[in-house]
Amino acid sequence: MSTTNYIGKPTSRVEGPAKVTGAAKYAAEYNVPDLAYGYVVSSPIAKGKITKIHADEVRAIPGVLQVFSHENVPSLAWFDRSYKDDVAPGGSPFRPLQGAEVKYSQQPVAVVIAETFELARYAASLLRIDYDVAPHDTDLETKRDDGFEPGRGKTGWVPPPKPRGNPNEALKNAVHKVEGEYIHLTQHHNPMEMFASTVEWLGDKKLKIYDKTQGAFNSQQYVTKVFGLSKDDAQVISKYTGGGFGSGLRPQYQLFMAVLASLELKRSVRVSLTRQQMFSFGHRPHTLQYVELGTNADGTLAALHHHALHETSQFEDYTENVVNWSGMLYQCDNVKLTYQLAKLDVYTPQDMRAPGAATGSFALEIAMDEMAYAAGLDPLEFRLRNYAERDQNADKPFSSKKLRECYHEGAAKFGWDKRNPEPRSMRDGNMLVGWGMGGGVWDASIQKCAAKVTLTADGHLNVLSGANDIGTGTYTIITQIAAETLGLPLEAVTFTLGDTTLPEAPLQGGSWTAASVGNAVKETCDKLGEKLLKLAQKMAGSPLKDASYEDVQFVNGQIRLNADPTQAVVIRDVLPASGEKELTVENTMMPNPASQLTHSLHAHNAVFAEVKVDPELGTVHVTRVVNAVAAGRILNPKTARSQVLGSVVWGISMAMMEETVMDHGFGRYMNHNLSEYHVPVCADIHDIEVIFVEEEDDKVNPLGIKGLGEVGLLGVAAAIANAVYHATGKRIRNLPVSIDKLL
Amino acid sequence: MSTSTTQAPLGPPAIALAPVGTVTLKINGVERQLQIAPWTTLLDALREYLDLTGTKKGCDHGQCGACTVLVDGKRINSCLTLAVMKEGADITTIEGLGTEEKLHPLQQAFIDHDAFQCGYCTPGQICSAAALLTEGKAKTTAEIRELMSGNICRCGAYTNIVAAIEEVLNTPKA
Amino acid sequence: MNSFTYTRATAVDAAVREKSADDGVKFIAGGTNLLDLMKENIERPTRLVDINTLPLTTIDSTPEGGLRLGALATNADTAWHPEVEKRYPLLSQAILAGASPQLRNMATDGGNLFQRTRCYYFYDLATPCNKREPGSGCSAIGGYNRIHAILGTSESCIATHPSDMCVALAALNATVRVTGKNGERTVQFADFHRLPEDQPQFDNTLAPDEIVTAIDLPNEDFSQNFSYLKLRDRTSYAFALVSVAAALQLEGNTIKEARLALGGVAHKPWRDSAAENLLKGQPATEETFRRAAAAVLQDAKGYGHNTFKIELAKRAIVRALKQAAEGTQHATEAFKNSNP
Structure with a gap:
């Protein structure tokens, strides 16, 4: 037996020893000599104009090196394209410290550089800034009729396909119909490591930049274009990244500030954001969705209509694929998918784990559950009857698709056949037991x-x-x-x-x-x-x-x-x-374009969830989740399983607790900390089983890999919401499923 | 309609900043002297002044547990204590638990069970778990989950973290 | 965080003198709340007096047969103390329902009494808050107030007191021992914290220079029939939306003595003696519990996002009393009821 055949074998992380001993260094951990520290000052208002920054008072404090703001930032790159990173959406990227205008609450308006972190923090707290306040508009609920269809989106965004068949007519004639509105508020990535950049000044405008990012080249490109540096003079290093989930796909403003300060002060500088400031940039957008489904007498889908409206900033049109998936997950000949944005005085949203699909699958998969009940079918049977053998959006065959196996293997492991479909029919002692399912589809990209x-x-x-x-x-x-x-x-x-x-x-x-x-x-x-x-x-x-x-x-x-x-x-x-x-x-x-032209390349999953609900108190525990994934070849079942375990935790989080709540009076997120922005703790997470369904694919790419970072999250929130319905008879279409909604 | 507002009307800056003094900390068995003002937290002292960056800053407000270290054998959040308050105490950080050459059993179990992904919360998780073992209060899976709930893992490695701890908990000491 | 000097207290009376001589002085013990607030620039002491040096860490019996918790005993040491577990398991449970193991190892019993509210607006200098800056207005009224108070509120403030421990101490009829310029005095727990009225900047009734030295638990037996029920947005490491400390003494099925206090619903731990009186002498039935719950909430007022707490609190009271009557909670199953 050969021992060097590692692909497909569970293998412990090679960087494991470095991580468990604390030897692995993250961006803020390179303690280069003569380091100065920056602390960012964030705007308290959502919209208006800075009229005066009383920087001299702060500069007078011994040990304070400089206060940078729009008042003294040197002339930098002029054109928008210099500020556009690899995944910048259409529009004009926000330029930190380059104008008096305040465009959103918590906008960085200054950075104080000092000899120590503590001094920079103190000095930042003293910086007086005068603003003229202008009325702001941050509430998506008021924009229902003001949505617009985006023009050019960012890389990877595909406008919804044109309607197919005759969805309006088909809906009218459907035997059973359901419709509903599905809502979730803004969510923030909150990786455990806060954004930080350590810029080492090597002399003569030569920098070594340790950045928290999901792409060192993206950070380098941004820095070189904005500051007019050569690539040789701006090496970017990112050996370890303490979580990203999409937040590191765009260079964050601490990178700009650390590089600016280093170049201006000719010394090494570190700028770290605070946890509160981790709520001051991209996020999963607040999204309103509407889904309408109809079935024929035989339980096949007659029509599907899925509409989404989400927020974007005043300066960029962030786009993500929310509704497209609904045209390909199930066989349906009459489909209408529409997608709109609305501009608000917030920062531009940003890709967050399974962007668009996590949002879309939450709505579609609850609607499918509602439809199954309306049609009198088991939710699994209903999905099997509407299994898509071909990608109807692209009108192409799938390079491989083992979703049916996901359904079967997941259901068998979960024990789905023992489910009594009647809501409130299953109990464990005094607790109501609910079983629900969901699933999704995600691009296999290269x-x-x-x-x-x-x-x-x-x-x-x-x-x-x-x-x-x-x-x-x-x-x-x-x-x-x-x-x-x-x-x-x-x-x-x-x-x-x-x-x-x-x-x-x-x-x-x-x-x-x-x-x-x-x-x-x-x-x-x-x-x-x-x-x-x-x-x-x-x-x-x-x-x-x-x-x-x-x-x-x-x-x-x-x-x-x-x-x-x-x-x-x-x-x-x-x-x-x-x-x-x-x-x-x-x-x-x-990448081989041939298979991309001839085939639809996608990963799929099916999720089964159990909840236990206290009937009087409305407390919910997600006691069991089975997630069956078909994602091509699994390179390392150990780390792959962890990816999916993490996705399930994210799904539980999305279903049960995550929301960044805006006070629209102030246009400001109010729970901007980890105490009040809840993500699961250890006690929230019970049994999770991961199944990788065998899926060979010689078309997707030579190694047959489809990727695992996002597919595992799809349908988890819906499966849990569906389980809550099964347990309680209450249909929650507005995430999270918090205690107040179940009273 | 336009109104105006001023940020940070906190009054004038202090004329004199609190002076820097010598603080001696015993960390991982070694006495270390550092020159800091009282406002330096134990966490910042470790990371910024002593280059012991294994202890992580995940929120700086006691809301995540990434900064967990052991002080006199007890787990605490090093972000919510001042370094000067810990003079004379016995501080153990992740660097003191084990090394890449000689891993602590928990460190090995975390690797074996893939109990981390990005690794950022991991030193805090392991320090917390080390204390959990000596506290002796967690016997069941539910108790481990509850008593590890002061350490947030955004990657969601909780089931593997619990498995790693259970393995060490249930392995008789040689 | 502003700049401050740091000294260590040498004795209780000396600490009191230092504080009365200088408004800029703050005592620091565990530091878990104070340093958090200092990093947010909400607390800005110019001098910290470290009181960890004071000999107030022990947990001893009182001459009256109760238990005295030294102000500097940590929450963890208190919760796991054999005498507390045996005689005051309600207190153990409440402490263990709060914060995290790390924070409980740091936080002291005395410090727990001084925890400040978790109101979003109190914590954010960008918004007005009467508690932080008297006269600036209350942003939570008419704002986002999901975690806010429903009982004892005022037009100035609807913040809640965040402690779990204090809810149990209120139910257990604890006494707080305090030393000030004029010597020592005791404060009934119910009188320690206050309602906001028009001065929400004051959380409690102590004089600025007074220091808590101990908390006395009376010699009363609620070790059999009790419950600390905490409802929150996640299973652990979260503040209470509503919590209930319930304790009963039963004779057969008749309630001889009852204690009922709520957390997460008011500016102070909300003990309701009238509701307790409604329970006394009555059979321990759901009907009785419902009447008591209705009485507790009869004057409750919702502010929009938090209105659900009224119904939630009623149901939580009934459940906690039921659990207390059944005697189903035990100190050895510390986390069984942390979030049912």
């Missing part, structure tokens, strides 16, 4: 990605790609792929990421990292393997002389003939024999 691999004479393989690992397991899966491709033990492979001096990798988002970096590293390792084979063939008495690359396998530190594995060359011997010190290949992997 992006262009470069990698460089070097085999040294001692048999060690260095793999380089400027990707990120925000906790998803990138370090580990790439190490596995490289080790298996070249038949080396894991210990002989070192994967280095998170640095703009490395070959360029895409942002870590969209669940595309495993596919993009994985396939790039695989392809690059294969190229190195071909070179290595050539060198091995030159060795005296080489048994591989006439073999082509396809004729050999790299296993257990050897290159072996497929036909006779006993005929082999030890990889460690190849370079010494050749006289080469090392062997290097650098390569850029381009």
Whole structure:
């Protein structure tokens, strides 16, 4: 049995020891010499104009180095395009400290730089700022009739497909009909690590920037364009990222401020945000959705209408795919999907784990449950009857789709067949028991990605790609792929990421990292393997002389003939024999557009949830969740399972507790801290089971990977809300399902 | 209609800032002297003055547990205490529990059970779990969950965290 | 956080003198609330006097047969103290329902009495708040007030007192021992905290220079029939939306003595003696409990987002009394009822 076949094997995180001992360094943890500290001052008003910043009072405090605001920021890049990052939506990106105008509450209006963190914090608290206050508008509920269809959205956004069939007519003629409005408020990512940038001044406008980001290259591009720096003078490093969930897809303003201060003061500067300031940038937008469904007599969907309206800022049109999924998850010939934005005096929303789909699937999957009840069908049976064999949005076949297996395996594990469909019919002692289900679909994406691999004479393989690992397991899966491709033990492979001096990798988002970096590293390792084979063939008495690359396998530190594995060359011997010190290949992997043109590439999941509800007090516990996922090849069941476990926790969180509440009188989020913005704690999380359904896919990409960062979240909130309905008979369409809604 | 407002009308700056003094802390068995003013929290003292960055800042307000360290064997939030208040106390941080070469059993169990993803809450979780073991109050799964609820993990690794702790809890000491 | 000097207290009377001589002085013990508020620039002392040096950490019997909790005993040491667990398990349960293990290890019993409200507006300098800045207005009235008070509110303030421990202390009829310039005095727990009226900046009735030295628990037995029921937005590490401390003494099925206090509903731990009197002498039935619950909430007032608390509090009272009557809570099952 071969030991270097790592792909598909549960493998502990290679960076685990660094993380559990505290050795892993995050952006705010590079204590470079002569470091100054910045503390950001945030606007107390939602709209208006700064009339005066009394900075001199603060500058007079010994140890305060400077106060930066629009009053003294030097002239920087002029055009909007310089401020546009890789995923900037249409519009004019917000430019920190570059105007007197206040566009949203908690807008950064100044940064105080001082010799110590404590002094910067104190000085920031003393900075007097005068404002003229203007009326603001932050309430999406008042914008129901003011929505507009976005023009050009950001990368990855696809406008809803044109209506198909005759949805209005079909709805009119449907045997059973349901309709409802589904609402959730704003949600904030709140990764545990707060945004921070440490900028090391290396002299002569040369900077080394440690940034919290999901894409070092994105941060570098932003900094170089805004400040007119060359790439050589703005190295960005991001070895460890303490959670992202989308929040690090755009450079955050502390990066701007730290670089500004460093360049102006000619010294190293760190700017960290506070937890309160973690509520001052992108977020999952407050969204109002309307879903209308109708069925035929046989329980097939006659018509589907899904509409969404969500907030965006006054300056950018943030877009996400909320309703499109509803046109492809179920077979339906009469579909109308519409999507609108409304401008408010808030910051631009930003991708947050499964952006759009988490929102859309919450509404659609509750509506499907309502429809199943209205049609007198079991919710699982109803979904099976409406199974989509083909992507009707794109009118293409799926490259692979094992959602049916997700339904069956998930239901079997959960024990769905023992469900009494009658609401309030199941009990555990005094507690009402509810079982609900949901599911979803997510893009299997891939992006262009470069990698460089070097085999040294001692048999060690260095793999380089400027990707990120925000906790998803990138370090580990790439190490596995490289080790298996070249038949080396894991210990002989070192994967280095998170640095703009490395070959360029895409942002870590969209669940595309495993596919993009994985396939790039695989392809690059294969190229190195071909070179290595050539060198091995030159060795005296080489048994591989006439073999082509396809004729050999790299296993257990050897290159072996497929036909006779006993005929082999030890990889460690190849370079010494050749006289080469090392062997290097650098390569850029381009996604294969052919399969994208011919096939619909998607991952799917099915979720089953159990809740126990106290009938008098309205307290809910999510006691059991089974999440069955079909996402192509699973590279590492251990880290993959964790991705889905985390997604379920996110789903529980979305269903049961998360909401950033705005006081529209002030246009300000009021629960901007982790005490009042609730995310689950350990006691909230009970049993979670993850099933990976076998799904082979030779079309999606060479490794057959679909990505796992987001698909596991889909349908979880709906499954829980549906379980709450089953337990209580109360249909909650307005998240979170808090205690007050169940009284 | 336009009104005006002034931010931070907190009165004039203090003329003199509190002076920096010498504070001696015993951390991971080693006495460390540092020059700080009273306003430096234990957390900032560790991270910014002693380069012990294994202890994390996740909220700075006692709302997340990432900054958990052991003081005289008890777990506390280092963000809500001043360094100067801990003179003479015995402080253990994640760096003192184990090293990459010689992991603490909890550190090994966290790796084995994949009890973390991004790793940012992890040192706090492990320090908290170490104290939980010595407190001896958590015997059931439900009690572990409850007594680990002062450490938020946004990646959602809770089931694996509980599994890792249960393994160590149920392994007889050699 | 502003700049301050730091000294350690040498003795109780010396600490009192230091505080009375300088309004800028604040005592610091656990620091869990004070440092949080200082980082938010809500508390801005110019001098911190560290009282952890004072000999107030012990938990001892009182001559009257009760228990004296030193002001500097930590919440954790108190909750897990054998005598507290045995004789005052309601207090153990209430403490363990609050905060987190880390915070309970830091927070002191005396400090717990001085916790300030979690009102969003109190915590955010960008918004007016009468408690933080008298006369500036109450933003919670007419604003977002989901966590706010329904009982004993005023036009100036609808903030709640956030403590769990204090709800149990109110129910247990504790006495607070206080030392000031003029020597020592005792304060009945019910008189320690106050309602906002038109001076919400004052949370309690102490003089500015007084220091709490101990909390006395009377020699009364509520160790069999009690319940601390806390309802919140997540299972743990969250403040109460509504909490109920219920304690009964029963003779057969008849209620001989009753205690009922609520948290999360008022500016102070809300003990209702009238409702207790309604319970006394009555059979321990759901009907009796409902009457008491209705009595507690009869003057309750909702402000929109928090109106649900009125009904929730009624149901929680009935449940807690039922649990107390059944004697189903035990100190050894510390978390069974933390969120049913």
